[in-house]
Amino acid sequence: MGFPTAQVLDNYHAAMTGDFDAVIVVGDFAQDLPEDFADFIEQAAQLDKRVGKQALLVAAEVPGGRLILAPTGSLERDYDDVRVIAEAAGTGARIAQQAGSSKPLLVVFGVPQQARYGQAEAVAYWGACQALYEPLEAREALGEAELETVSSIGIVGALDARWLEAVEAGKRVARDLCGTEPERMAPPKFAEYCQQAFAHSPVRVTVIDDVQQLQHEYPLLMAVARASLGVERHLPCVVRLEYKAPQPEQTLLMAGKGIVYDTGGADVKTGGHMAGMSRDKGGAAGVAGFMKTVALMRPDTVSVVAELGVVRNSIGAEAFVADEIITGHSGVRVRIGNTDAEGRLLLADLLSHLRSEAHQYTNPQLFSVATLTGHAALAKGPYTALIPNGPARVNAITDNLWEAGEVYGDPSEISWSRREDFKFVAPRTKADDILSSNNGPSATTARGHQFPMAFLTIAAGLDKHGSDSNKPLPYVHVDIAGSGVEGGDWQHGKPTATPVASFAGCYLHR
Structure with a gap:
């Protein structure tokens, strides 16, 4: 064990x-x-x-x-x-x-x-x-x-010893995937770890690693991965995890950011800020950890489908750069503001895939989980930031996650998506549909952890599924940049395995 x-x-x-x-x-x-x-x-x-x-x-x-x-x-x-x-x-x-x-x-x-x-x-x-x-x-x-x-x-x-061990098993998977150095947990090895973790379990693992398929189906993700394509051991992949409940009453659709190393890309991280960026895969790690708990608990009524974007954001002649306009899976044209805002790009493609198939599932709820912004760590300290859309707010999804986090020792705080966030990422010309980010660090940008949720909503096509639509889809963005490691020490701190306990407590334990 x-x-x-x-x-x-x-x-x-x-x-x-x-x-x-x-x-x-x-x-x-x-x-x-x-x-x-x-x-x-x-x-x-x-x-x-x-x-x-x-x-x-x-x-x-x-x-x-x-x-x-x-x-x-x-x-x-x-x-x-x-x-x-x-x-x-x-x-x-x-x-x-x-x-x-x-x-x-x-x-x-x-x-x-x-x-x-x-x-x-x-x-x-x-x-x-x-x-x-x-x-x-x-x-x-x-x-x-x-x-x-x-x-x-x-x-x-x-x-219940089974429950205790199922959550701890999930936490262990999350710690391993998040905390392990970038060569040992390069994308193919990340996928291999997941295959081994879910072997002989009710969770189906699919690894999408064909470059042409990825370029066609995950174009924003592949822009981030472009400079890594010349190194075989760094080749990107999408890891899809699926658990089908026997009598589904609810389906969680989860996208996880798995940047196995973030150099910042062409907007390279300087001044020592690159150290610890092997932990930029903490969102994908947390989602995989929660899926491990799901695999062991085998809930009767909760299905879970997860897509993990596992990519290295490398530097090189092939690196994507600011000012490029890239059309995502959703058909939305994204203008790149800064290549160090790479996580939201792959999340947008993953969420778009999950959105497009949400109608197949019972009572779908969408989540993106990521070590996304320094602003979340600055604004929330060691707490996970939860940012819901309108349908998620109406259904009290963030309230329930917050409550579970308080009880299960995996606390969070709720932020709200506002009109200023959508205005911030609005296109400046008709050449594109949305701007990925500004040029400055998120930690020095007003509403620096809220406006990325607006970007994700539009870039993934979820703006067509708000409370004012015929087919509303609850969506919550989960930023663990402040809560993902102990003490906020991203180079040496032990991974906390967030948000395994809060999701498990909210959806699996009654």
């Missing part, structure tokens, strides 16, 4: 007969302590004033003799959320691993009876797994068994 399995127990006493070798206690130590550990904790506090203030290991009469105290601090303030439990559990899990534990038990206590903490134990397990995850390159070079030494994690609570 590659990550710690989940062993669910009804209470701590059941663990006494198990083979756990450490206990991690997570909670606010200023509140009533769990009865089974109160004496040990109080004795430790007499000797060490750090108890309850920082994570510590103390000797105690518990399985393995190791009691790890992982304080969360207050959980009652207006601005507190369940992520603090994930972080404390992760810190405790690392201490347990470093101490030699391979089968720790997680005990979460003192959680307020509030909706935002409704999945606290599940989030604690995922937080521990996040902390224990090691990069794919490291596992392949040094051996998975040598690095990931925790084989299972016990959790006390009313939980």
